[in-house]
Each structure stands twice: as C-alpha cells, then as structure tokens.
Amino acid sequence: MEEVGYLKYKGSLVEQGVIDAKSAGMALVGLDETIRYFNSRQSSEFAKLEYDIPVHIEDGSWVAIVLAGVAAVGGAFALGYAKKAGEKMAENDFKDIGLSDVFKKSFSALSSLLRLSKHTGKSKDWDLDNVVWRNNNKEIGVYNNSGELIFIEVEYIKWFQSMPPSLISKLTDPIREHRTLAIGTKTADGFEEQEVSNQEKKIFSKSFEEDDCDEFIFPEIQHGDDVQLEGKLTRGNEQSNTVGFEYQGHILNCIPEEGTIVRYKPALFLKCIIEGTAVRHSKKRVSPDRKPTIIVKNIIPLNAEHQDGLF
Known part of the structure; x- marks a missing residue:
C-alpha cells in the first residue's frame, strides 16, 4: 500500500492528535468527495464505479493518510478498475498509469486549488482574461491584486471551474485559531504541503449552497409544476x-x-x-x-x- 497524500490539521489545538468528532467527520467526508471529484475528471469511469478511498489516521497532529493500490482497495473495486476503468483509461492514453498515479494527480489538483485561491484571495471566479501562458500552453499564469504571478496547469483550471465550492469548505470548516489545515501531495522528493491558516479560512468558508438573501427565488416555478x-x-x-x-x-x-x-x-x-x-x-x-x-x-x-x- 502506497501513501499518496494526506489531510492534516496541526497546531496547539491538536498536539495530542485529538479533534472533535464533528470536525473529523466533516473533514473525511470532504476529502472523500473532493478526491472522487478529481478522480472523475481524469476518467469519467470513476463516476460509475463503486470504490472506497482507504484512509489511515495517525496521532501527533490529526492526520488522515490516503492509501492507493489495488491491494489497498481490493474486492469489487479491483475488479471494476481492471475490467472497466482500465479499458477506458487505456483508450485515453492512461494505459501505463496506475491507481496511485490517479490519486496523486487528484491531490496535486487539490493542492493547486488551495495555492491559487490563497494567491488571488478567491476560491472561484478568477480573472482569466489577463494571463500568461507557458510550457506549450499547458500552464497558465494568474495574477493577483499585487501583480504577482503563479502558474497552474490548464487542465486543473478547467476542473476547478466546474467544481462545487462546497467540497473545499468541508475541508476548511474545521480550521480554528491554532488549528491549521495542511494538504500533503506526494512528490519524487517526499511530500509537499499546502497550508490554510485561520486567517485564510474566509477565502473558502462561504458555501455555494448558502443564499445570502431572503428573496423569493424562481417565482415562475410554481408548486406542482x-x-x-x-x-x-x-x-x-x-x-x-x-x-x-x-x-x-x-x-x-x-x-x-x-x-x-x-x-x-x-x-x-x-x-x-x-x-x-x-x-x-x-x-x-x-x-x-x-x-x-x-x-x-x-x-x-x-x-x-x-x-x-x-x-
């Protein structure tokens, strides 16, 4: 079983590896839904398969480590992956990419989303008119209000634009003063962390599913229509x-x-x-x-x- 990425809350509030059940539950659901979303963007077959995302919890700070590999998931998913996703992915040049690679790319996309959101101060609706391209137009440079530039894979930007923002808010909601979120992404040199502090939480906090007004919405849709x-x-x-x-x-x-x-x-x-x-x-x-x-x-x-x- 290979460790492909992790979700961590760290700080003085979790020094003993203890976190409240509500926060832990929300974080694990958010992680599961977010990774599934990015998996499905890599291959639509992942939206059709029944599979589990194995997680190992460690103490110290509160850490949920995601494991990958056919042996880790086993059972129905192993068969489905081999018979369904494997065939479909081969058609789309995924032939030599294993399950761990798919999970790693999903963590990389999640880390990039956090980095872009912190850079711009927004978790959606970025300014994509004034941008810079590089690497044969595979990466796009996005400016912030200070004129600073970061580069994100164009493929990831496309995924972000159709992603429900409420997925990320489930990961950032447990953040408190002295409790920071960190997403670890597996690289060739180990793990690379992207953190979100309590001060940065507001970038992600507003759920897309919450309406700020009390207006009567869609009056043209009547009861019984x-x-x-x-x-x-x-x-x-x-x-x-x-x-x-x-x-x-x-x-x-x-x-x-x-x-x-x-x-x-x-x-x-x-x-x-x-x-x-x-x-x-x-x-x-x-x-x-x-x-x-x-x-x-x-x-x-x-x-x-x-x-x-x-x-």
Missing part, C-alpha cells in the same frame, strides 16, 4: 436520499420520486437535465418555500464533451 431544468449535480447525500442541483446560480434540493439516489451517481458533478415536479410547500402549508424542491422522476447526464471549456 412539471419541470425540465438544465444544470449540474453538486452533491449527493445517501442518508437523506437527496441531491443538490445547481440551477442558475442557486442550489435546489432534489428528492427521488422513488428509490434511492445511488442510480444518479454517474451524473454527479456533471451537467445534466432534471425532470420532475416542483414542490413549494415542503416546509410551510400557508406560505410557499423560498426555493422550490424538485421531486425527481429522471436525471439525464449530458455528454462530457459538451462541458464548458476554459473560458
């Missing part, structure tokens, strides 16, 4: 059996008309069309809810090649 909406699935929660659907800048809560959300996993993080019925009285009988809830009859993923480009 049959709808067909195009947007993007941003999350899935098997416990509540709900999915989050990004539609015109807002996240709508969606509930399957029947069955579980498991069958919608292939559409997670992708643009798709949702067909269903709008409900605006799920919380109050007298006054309608501020946002509609969608009772889902069908989710149709759109082809990956139709996803947005860099600009």
Whole structure:
C-alpha cells in the first residue's frame, strides 16, 4: 500500500492528535468527495464505479493518510478498475498509469486549488482574461491584486471551474485559531504541503449552497409544476436520499420520486437535465418555500464533451 497524500490539521489545538468528532467527520467526508471529484475528471469511469478511498489516521497532529493500490482497495473495486476503468483509461492514453498515479494527480489538483485561491484571495471566479501562458500552453499564469504571478496547469483550471465550492469548505470548516489545515501531495522528493491558516479560512468558508438573501427565488416555478431544468449535480447525500442541483446560480434540493439516489451517481458533478415536479410547500402549508424542491422522476447526464471549456 502506497501513501499518496494526506489531510492534516496541526497546531496547539491538536498536539495530542485529538479533534472533535464533528470536525473529523466533516473533514473525511470532504476529502472523500473532493478526491472522487478529481478522480472523475481524469476518467469519467470513476463516476460509475463503486470504490472506497482507504484512509489511515495517525496521532501527533490529526492526520488522515490516503492509501492507493489495488491491494489497498481490493474486492469489487479491483475488479471494476481492471475490467472497466482500465479499458477506458487505456483508450485515453492512461494505459501505463496506475491507481496511485490517479490519486496523486487528484491531490496535486487539490493542492493547486488551495495555492491559487490563497494567491488571488478567491476560491472561484478568477480573472482569466489577463494571463500568461507557458510550457506549450499547458500552464497558465494568474495574477493577483499585487501583480504577482503563479502558474497552474490548464487542465486543473478547467476542473476547478466546474467544481462545487462546497467540497473545499468541508475541508476548511474545521480550521480554528491554532488549528491549521495542511494538504500533503506526494512528490519524487517526499511530500509537499499546502497550508490554510485561520486567517485564510474566509477565502473558502462561504458555501455555494448558502443564499445570502431572503428573496423569493424562481417565482415562475410554481408548486406542482412539471419541470425540465438544465444544470449540474453538486452533491449527493445517501442518508437523506437527496441531491443538490445547481440551477442558475442557486442550489435546489432534489428528492427521488422513488428509490434511492445511488442510480444518479454517474451524473454527479456533471451537467445534466432534471425532470420532475416542483414542490413549494415542503416546509410551510400557508406560505410557499423560498426555493422550490424538485421531486425527481429522471436525471439525464449530458455528454462530457459538451462541458464548458476554459473560458
């Protein structure tokens, strides 16, 4: 089993390797969802496979180390990886790349996202008009307000633009004064860390799924309307059996008309069309809810090649 990256909280609050259960749970869920997202961007087959991300917890500071290798994951994933992802990845020049390489690249992308966000002071909506290109246009240089420049792989920038920001907020939410987040990425020389301090936490803290206003959203969608909406699935929660659907800048809560959300996993993080019925009285009988809830009859993923480009 190979260590490919880690999530760490360090500082005087975690000197004994102890962290509260809520923070630990949120961090592990956020890590799992973030790595799965970046894995799926490398090959869409990862969105269709059932697999676990092995994690080993260490003391000292609170560290969750991600392990990779067919022996580490074993079972159904090993078979699925060999029979499904392996064949698909071979078609896309992934033939000589193993599972550990995929995980390492996902950690590299996560580290780059933290570095870009800290550099610009923003976790999304970066200025990509005034940029510098290098390495045969495989890397893009982004300026901050001070005129300083850092280079990020163009491939990563594309991934970041379609990524639900709430994934990162789950990793940064446990940050406190005297408790810093560090993401370790495996390199040829060991591990390279990217840290986020309590002062930098505000860059990532605002969840995309929170609306700052009390306005009545989408008044044209009435209670009981049959709808067909195009947007993007941003999350899935098997416990509540709900999915989050990004539609015109807002996240709508969606509930399957029947069955579980498991069958919608292939559409997670992708643009798709949702067909269903709008409900605006799920919380109050007298006054309608501020946002509609969608009772889902069908989710149709759109082809990956139709996803947005860099600009």
